[in-house]
Amino acid sequence: MKGLTLLIIVFASLFVSCKKENDNPQWNVNFLGPLAKATLGIENLIGDSSLSINSNGAVSLIIDTTFSNFKLDSIYTIPDTTILTTQIFPPAPFPIPPGTVFTPGNSNVVLGVSGVQLKSANLQEGSIKIEIKNTLQSKILYTYKIPRAIKNGVPFEVNFTIDSASITDPKFFTQSYDFSGYTIDLTGSTGGSFNTLAYDVLAKSDPAGDTFNLAGSDTLINIKTSLLGIAPNYVRGYLGQTDLSENKSISFGFGNLISDGTIALDSVDMKFEVTNYIGVDIQAYINSLTSVNNRTGQTVPLNNSNLIQHNLNINRATENSLASYNVIPYVYSVSLNKNNSNIKQIMESLPDSLRYDLSFQLNPLGNISGSSDFIYSDKLIDTRIQVKMPLSFAANQLTLSDTIDFNIEDATDLDPIGPSVITLHAMNGFPFDMNMQLLLLDENNNVIDSLLVPGLIASGQLDINNLVTSSTQTKIPIPIDDNRKQKLTNTKRIKVRAAFTTPNYPQLVQLYNSYHLDLKFIGDGEYLIR
Amino acid sequence: MKRILFAIISILFSQAVFAYKHQPDTSKADSTRSGSYWSDDLSNYIKSKVTIESEYFFGSNALTIDLASTYFMNGFINNGMKDVVSRKLDGSNRFGAGFKYEFSYRHQPDSLFGLSNSFYQIGFRDVFHLDSKFNNDVFELYFRGNKKYAGKTADIGNFEFNQLFYQQIYFMFGHSFIRSENKFEYSIGLNFNKGHKLLIIEATDASIYTQEDGEYLDLDASLEIHRNDSAKNEKLAFNGIGGSIDFNFKWTDKKNRSLEFKTQNLGMIAWNNQSAFIEADTAFKFEGVDISELFDFSDSVTNSISLDSSLVEPYLTKRIKKEHTTPLPALIQFKYSIPIEKYKTIASTEVGYLLFANCKPYVRQSFQYKINYVHSIGLSLSYGGYSNFDVGLNYELKFKSYKFKLKSDAITGFFMKDATSQGAFVSLSKSF
Numbered sequence: 001m002k003g004l005t006l007l008i009i010v011f012a013s014l015f016v017s018c019k020k021e022n023d024n025p026q027w028n029v030n031f032l033g034p035l036a037k038a039t040l041g042i043e044n045l046i047g048d049s050s051l052s053i054n055s056n057g058a059v060s061l062i063i064d065t066t067f068s069n070f071k072l073d074s075i076y077t078i079p080d081t082t083i084l085t086t087q088i089f090p091p092a093p094f095p096i097p098p099g100t101v102f103t104p105g106n107s108n109v110v111l112g113v114s115g116v117q118l119k120s121a122n123l124q125e126g127s128i129k130i131e132i133k134n135t136l137q138s139k140i141l142y143t144y145k146i147p148r149a150i151k152n153g154v155p156f157e158v159n160f161t162i163d164s165a166s167i168t169d170p171k172f173f174t175q176s177y178d179f180s181g182y183t184i185d186l187t188g189s190t191g192g193s194f195n196t197l198a199y200d201v202l203a204k205s206d207p208a209g210d211t212f213n214l215a216g217s218d219t220l221i222n223i224k225t226s227l228l229g230i231a232p233n234y235v236r237g238y239l240g241q242t243d244l245s246e247n248k249s250i251s252f253g254f255g256n257l258i259s260d261g262t263i264a265l266d267s268v269d270m271k272f273e274v275t276n277y278i279g280v281d282i283q284a285y286i287n288s289l290t291s292v293n294n295r296t297g298q299t300v301p302l303n304n305s306n307l308i309q310h311n312l313n314i315n316r317a318t319e320n321s322l323a324s325y326n327v328i329p330y331v332y333s334v335s336l337n338k339n340n341s342n343i344k345q346i347m348e349s350l351p352d353s354l355r356y357d358l359s360f361q362l363n364p365l366g367n368i369s370g371s372s373d374f375i376y377s378d379k380l381i382d383t384r385i386q387v388k389m390p391l392s393f394a395a396n397q398l399t400l401s402d403t404i405d406f407n408i409e410d411a412t413d414l415d416p417i418g419p420s421v422i423t424l425h426a427m428n429g430f431p432f433d434m435n436m437q438l439l440l441l442d443e444n445n446n447v448i449d450s451l452l453v454p455g456l457i458a459s460g461q462l463d464i465n466n467l468v469t470s471s472t473q474t475k476i477p478i479p480i481d482d483n484r485k486q487k488l489t490n491t492k493r494i495k496v497r498a499a500f501t502t503p504n505y506p507q508l509v510q511l512y513n514s515y516h517l518d519l520k521f522i523g524d525g526e527y528l529i530r
Numbered sequence: 531m532k533r534i535l536f537a538i539i540s541i542l543f544s545q546a547v548f549a550y551k552h553q554p555d556t557s558k559a560d561s562t563r564s565g566s567y568w569s570d571d572l573s574n575y576i577k578s579k580v581t582i583e584s585e586y587f588f589g590s591n592a593l594t595i596d597l598a599s600t601y602f603m604n605g606f607i608n609n610g611m612k613d614v615v616s617r618k619l620d621g622s623n624r625f626g627a628g629f630k631y632e633f634s635y636r637h638q639p640d641s642l643f644g645l646s647n648s649f650y651q652i653g654f655r656d657v658f659h660l661d662s663k664f665n666n667d668v669f670e671l672y673f674r675g676n677k678k679y680a681g682k683t684a685d686i687g688n689f690e691f692n693q694l695f696y697q698q699i700y701f702m703f704g705h706s707f708i709r710s711e712n713k714f715e716y717s718i719g720l721n722f723n724k725g726h727k728l729l730i731i732e733a734t735d736a737s738i739y740t741q742e743d744g745e746y747l748d749l750d751a752s753l754e755i756h757r758n759d760s761a762k763n764e765k766l767a768f769n770g771i772g773g774s775i776d777f778n779f780k781w782t783d784k785k786n787r788s789l790e791f792k793t794q795n796l797g798m799i800a801w802n803n804q805s806a807f808i809e810a811d812t813a814f815k816f817e818g819v820d821i822s823e824l825f826d827f828s829d830s831v832t833n834s835i836s837l838d839s840s841l842v843e844p845y846l847t848k849r850i851k852k853e854h855t856t857p858l859p860a861l862i863q864f865k866y867s868i869p870i871e872k873y874k875t876i877a878s879t880e881v882g883y884l885l886f887a888n889c890k891p892y893v894r895q896s897f898q899y900k901i902n903y904v905h906s907i908g909l910s911l912s913y914g915g916y917s918n919f920d921v922g923l924n925y926e927l928k929f930k931s932y933k934f935k936l937k938s939d940a941i942t943g944f945f946m947k948d949a950t951s952q953g954a955f956v957s958l959s960k961s962f
Contacts, residue, residue: 038825
């Protein structure tokens, strides 16, 4: 046993004799290689969905803004409606034999809408709720019918039975039925009304029951009908003379991208369009359209006598056939340019929003359609401004900026980086100098470092026509030391700022879609492998 | 950031780094064995013996003990260490390392299978083996980085890295007999192998070009990686099974001159179908992580920067799980010994080769001087193997029923930090 113990001691000492310094071996290497790259075209600066390319590659900026989207409920709404239908027996006792029929005659539910006179509607949503109270001493068989509510060619009809009851022990029936998908005629039982739904009720005492006596003033029929959540996707009738008006601000232009600088434009074309999908005539009145640059506080009202403070008569839409969902809208259009308006001045003010004050009056001439107005719930009035701006411009320190979240998940990732230089290799194929800044922001958005000092990226080489003939390379070194690593560790966001200046401002240069800027970040330094 | 900066450089070798991270703390080993199954024990009247032994070995034609031990001990490798290795690099380089420990029990009954002078032995071994062949650029790129290759191509092809971690349970039978005053001894051992960890990286043809200004890196590589089921790395994990044989034959004439042939661990491990196989045979140009979104002023959605480039992942596109069979490093050895009675010394000449292990054949000349019954010492000179020229020493002590042996076939590494090999073998046995 002593021998075995000795063996264990000797070899255990061998096994535990090696203590390691770190978790892994470590050594320094000198690296040289690309870290990151970016290729930027016009679309990166402005957004590819906003660009239009001519056949020669010249780029135009398109700003397409839709506004003033009125909702259906600003024209009419159908509130929930309840109506009570009763039949009182004459004030004399009378024996009622089995199988006796009671009917209150034709009944109407008048919808509580105002301002419009609807003749028919196709229901997208809605339900009908029927509540009955029976005090008769017989089982009663009911047939509830809305003959002019049709779905798949079949009128609405329900049948149900309510048990025998008494005055002291009444019986109740309550049931809701889906009303969606029905086409309802709202001209009432006579066909000459509007907003009115006709229904028939037929009640019959139990044919297999016994004769029972009615006391004077007994209630034969007591029905409550409720139309709930009625929402048509199409109505027809007279839609009234509702006045729709709005005074709002919307996002507009590209000023929200620009934090500084000025721009001179060659030309600007603008098209103002009102598209009427409603089967009513409309008179529009635009009191004002004003561009706003919230950064500078500059506001510029649009001037054009054919558009501003001028009645615009907009014809009604038509449809191929009733409720066909195939609307032929009427489009009212006004074109503006630098010659008939101040639209160029507006765009040079670098707006970021548009304030508008306008109104639309429906049926300005009254019911001239013979109550044949129509409206589809999802097609009303679109108001649209489309600005086309050829990117032939001059810029003076026109500054775009963006802020990106930045977080180094594990700060120790930076520890292995020794003295290094990250060099920005920029190949600029744009016809403007670019002063680019990568600003490191702390959690309070304070700038704690600027990575590109200086950050001037030289313009591409231009010919006498200000066309880029070749890209220009600029190298900007970014030294990485312990101080900068600490700042990177504390960085929560990076603000990217690029200021553009075209040569010989305000001489205009045209941008082409072949222009681009290639950026490469090349690492050159020491790295601790661990 | 770490991956961005170093992923290309270490694309071939990151797996190797991983392997080192996960090796046991005391892993220094080689599967070349310096002990012989036949010793003078069998000729004595000893019936039983228990032995515990351990061995480690590191050898290379270029990597120094200073660098290797610093690496294995997770120390800091400075430029001085690298410079020494750079001077020793000779184009086609190699290194091998290993560690094992073993417990065994041997018994010599009066007769075994009807044969007298026979024994059987059972034992357990835990073996870690590592070997590699690499050219100069691999070392320079791995330990110094790619900057010195600006405008040049680093050739990292003809690269192999093998790492095996396995356990063996073995049974051995041995017998000796005398004919015409010649003594014949032989033994046969069967090993049952349990595969624990495997990592094989082979790049037959690979290069990295660093553009002069560092604007891009071009990696062109034909690469294969095999590794064990990564979900099972614990010691008892059964990631593969296999078998191997040991065979030993020794002929001693009446003048005590002997000729011995030995083969050890000739066999394989079949790694299971959860083993990973990764293959790449393509060119890959790295120009940096695309951060165009960072400069997309038109995007109103808040961007964020990811510093994690998917650099290696898309390159190593073929990743499947499949079985893989690996041969084990196996030793073949011939040894001729003659006694020099006048000096109480046995002189031996030995040639050997470790198969499947990126090792060169070696030749060794050794002298064993028996001071008295208790003490003996030995000296060896060898050339080849993983290193080039090696000097070895050994000491043997017999005390009552104990026998202690301490041996090194590469002792210079203990005294010279610029040496390229080092090894030690220690055993302690008790006879009954």
